[in-house]
Amino acid sequence: MDVLLLLVFMMVVLPSLHVVESVRTPVLENFEYCAVNCRAYSASVTDFGGVGDGTTLNTQAFRKAIEHLSQYSSNGGSQLYVPPGRWLTGSLNLTSHFTLFIHKDAVILGSQDENEWPVIDPLPSYGRGRDTQGGRFSSLIFGTHLTDVIITGDNGTLDGQGDLWWKKFHNKQLQYTRPYLIEIMYSDNVQISNLTLVNSPSWNIHPVYCSNVIVQGITILAPVTSPNTDGINPDSCTNTRIEDCYIVSGDDCVAVKSGWDEYGISYGMPTKHLVIRRLTCISPTSAVIALGSEMSGGIEDVRAEDILAINSESGVRIKTAVGRGGYVRDIYVRRMTMKTMKWVFWMTGDYGSHADNNYDPNAIPVIENINYRDMVAENVTMAARLEGISGAPFTGICISNVTIELAKKAKKVPWTCTDVSGISSGVTPEPCELLPGQAEEKFGACSFPEDNLAIEDVKVQTCTYRRNL
Numbered sequence: 282m283d284v285l286l287l288l289v290f291m292m293v294v295l296p297s298l299h300v301v302e303s304v305r306t307p308v309l310e311n312f313e314y315c316a317v318n319c320r321a322y323s324a325s326v327t328d329f330g331g332v333g334d335g336t337t338l339n340t341q342a343f344r345k346a347i348e349h350l351s352q353y354s355s356n357g358g359s360q361l362y363v364p365p366g367r368w369l370t371g372s373l374n375l376t377s378h379f380t381l382f383i384h385k386d387a388v389i390l391g392s393q394d395e396n397e398w399p400v401i402d403p404l405p406s407y408g409r410g411r412d413t414q415g416g417r418f419s420s421l422i423f424g425t426h427l428t429d430v431i432i433t434g435d436n437g438t439l440d441g442q443g444d445l446w447w448k449k450f451h452n453k454q455l456q457y458t459r460p461y462l463i464e465i466m467y468s469d470n471v472q473i474s475n476l477t478l479v480n481s482p483s484w485n486i487h488p489v490y491c492s493n494v495i496v497q498g499i500t501i502l503a504p505v506t507s508p509n510t511d512g513i514n515p516d517s518c519t520n521t522r523i524e525d526c527y528i529v530s531g532d533d534c535v536a537v538k539s540g541w542d543e544y545g546i547s548y549g550m551p552t553k554h555l556v557i558r559r560l561t562c563i564s565p566t567s568a569v570i571a572l573g574s575e576m577s578g579g580i581e582d583v584r585a586e587d588i589l590a591i592n593s594e595s596g597v598r599i600k601t602a603v604g605r606g607g608y609v610r611d612i613y614v615r616r617m618t619m620k621t622m623k624w625v626f627w628m629t630g631d632y633g634s635h636a637d638n639n640y641d642p643n644a645i646p647v648i649e650n651i652n653y654r655d656m657v658a659e660n661v662t663m664a665a666r667l668e669g670i671s672g673a674p675f676t677g678i679c680i681s682n683v684t685i686e687l688a689k690k691a692k693k694v695p696w697t698c699t700d701v702s703g704i705s706s707g708v709t710p711e712p713c714e715l716l717p718g719q720a721e722e723k724f725g726a727c728s729f730p731e732d733n734l735a736i737e738d739v740k741v742q743t744c745t746y747r748r749n750l
Contacts, residue, residue, distance in 0.1 A: 310748050316431050317472050317495065319744035320380055321357025324350060325364055328750065333366015335390065340371040340397055350750075351376035358429065362746055363387045363437065371397025372460065375424035375432075382746060383437025383476060391421045391441040391460070391482070400457050404489060406517055406540030406548035406578060408636050410458030411483070411509070412450060417458035420487070427468040436500070438477045439463070443507060446482035450508050459483040459509075466490055474498050483509045485530075489516040490550060493736060499526045505565050507531035512562070514538055517550035517578055520736040523557045533571040534562035534593075537580050539607065542640040545577025546606045552578070554734050557585040564593045570614070573600035574632045576646065577607040584730060590619040596658070598627040599648060603670060604635055606644030612651045613729045619658035625685055626653065630670035630700065648675035651703070654727040659686040664710055669700030678703030678716060679727035685709060 324346060325331075331342035343361075350359035358378035365386035371394070375381065383389060392398070398418040403409050410417040421441060424430055439462050446459045459482040465471050467490045474497040478485045485501050488494045496513055503510035512528040515521045516538040528534040539545055539552045562569040569590040572580050590596050596619050599609055619625060628648070648669065664685045669675035678701055687695060687710065698713035705712040706719040706726060719726060 312746050313743050314382065314433065314435065314746070315741040316380060316433055316744045317470070317739060317741055318358065318429055318431065319742060320360040320378070322350065322353045322359040322750055323362065323746050323748050324359070324750040325362045325748060326368065327364060331368060333364065333368045333387070335367035335369060337369060338392065338397070339368050340373070340392070343370050343373050347373065347376055347379070350379060354378040360746060362748070363389060372399055372419040373422055374419070375422065375427060375430050377428045377430065380431040380433065381422070383434035383439070385435045385437055387434070388438040388440050389421070393442055393445050398460050406545045406550065407575065408541060408544035412455050412458040415457065418460040420461040420464035422463045424468060425466040427465065429470045430465065430468060431472040432463060432476070433472065433474045434476050436475055436477055438479060440479050441481040443480040443482040443503070443510070447507050461485065461487045463487065464489065469493055471495070472497075476500070477502070479503070481510050484511045484514050486513045487516060488518050488521065490518070492519045493739070494518055494521040495736065495739065496521070496523045497525055501526070501528040501530060503529060503531050505529065505531050505563070511536045515552055515555055517548070518552050519554055520734060521555045522736045522739070523555070523560070525559045527561045529563045530567065532564065533567045534560065534564050534569050536571045537583060538573070538575045539578030539580055541575040541636045542577055542604055542606070543644070544636060545575060546641070546644060548578055550578045551581060553581045554736065555583045556734055556737055557583070557588070559587045561589045561591070562593055563591050566594050568595045568598035568627070569593050570596070571598045571600055572609050572612065574602070574605070574634060576601055576609055577605050579607045580609045582611045583613065584734070585614045586616050586729070588617040590617065590622065592621045593619070594622070595624040595627040596622060597653065598629065599651070599675070600629050600632040601646040601648065602630065602632045604640035604642060604644050605646045606641065608647040608649070610647065610649045614653050615655045615729050617656040619656070619661070621660045622658055623662045624664070624666050625656070625658050625661055626665040626667065626680070628667045628669065628675055628701065630668050630675070645670065645673045647673070650677040651675070652679045652727040652729065653683065654681045654729065656683045658684070660688045661685050661691065662688055663692045664695040665697070665712070667698045667701045671700055674700040674702055676702050680708050680712065680716060681706040681727040683708045
């Protein structure tokens, strides 16, 4: 571990892995926090028999609390407070017009008993589970067909205790796909903020078939060798804002998705109007931002800026293949700083891993209008690996004002390009011939939208928790 990573570990990782020594901390009666919407009614999980000793199972206490608070969804909404302690629980299903607030000294622990995780159907845009055919375990924090749901805190923790699940995955002992830490489906107006997520069994945050989603101020920590512990995966979502997050992951830090092969094509719900900004990522074997590989419903209008990548495999990666169909278009990335990378840019047109053998071999994905600008990178093994699809090249690639400092043991050929086309301007080292250089005055050719998306204008307000139930 180099000096920079050691400092990051000491300053960020170690403090987040605190242990709550006492569960006798008084329950707060009043406090303030920031959220998009405030609530009229408040309660603590202790009001419903919750015990935060780390061993008592609290699944029923949480479920009773949420069921009771759901009666206020049309009358000012409600909030459930999780006070200091270690709260062992199985999967929880949230309700509308509801806030789950987790105190900074509270840890919600995922139960290690599979019976505490209901099995639910595969996603219709995937046709099967990611780990196995058939169903999947419900996430630790789950919700479907909701309006106005907030999961927040003052850096409280969700701990998925994923080691058991990772071992089952490696040993091929899973009957169903592993749970995620947070999954919200078919919902509108979702806020996930100011939390620490550790040791997820699989993906950490998965909004799917949602609109108007804010993910903000999240710390995600997983061993870099843990399988499929993606950070944040917006999936067939419209109007999403991801900002101010720190992610250490065993897979992609942000993976933008929209369904898998023929199932995603049939479902036809793209991910679009997505903002990603002020992200710090460490992922030695995966991408900082990945587009795909499940992108069969389409991905468009993604805007990423002010990203710091440390010791990661690639900065931006597009993953697709024949049989995926769909499209990735209108992608804009700027002001990215990368330190110790395998590739800065990576595009893959032959990414396998099909849902089944029924995919359409004539479903050819379209990749076009990809814009990268204003980036610096150091200690890089290879500047770019850009591999389109024969007969269906990736087009409209634009790279400008990018300086890449190669490592001492870098590849002799810094760029490899096949079946792609586009332009470059002010790029060091010089790109491949398929991205011919333009004059310096064309630095602005690789555009970045000047307008704001609607989700960028959504503001938070100061809310008050007053225990009144």
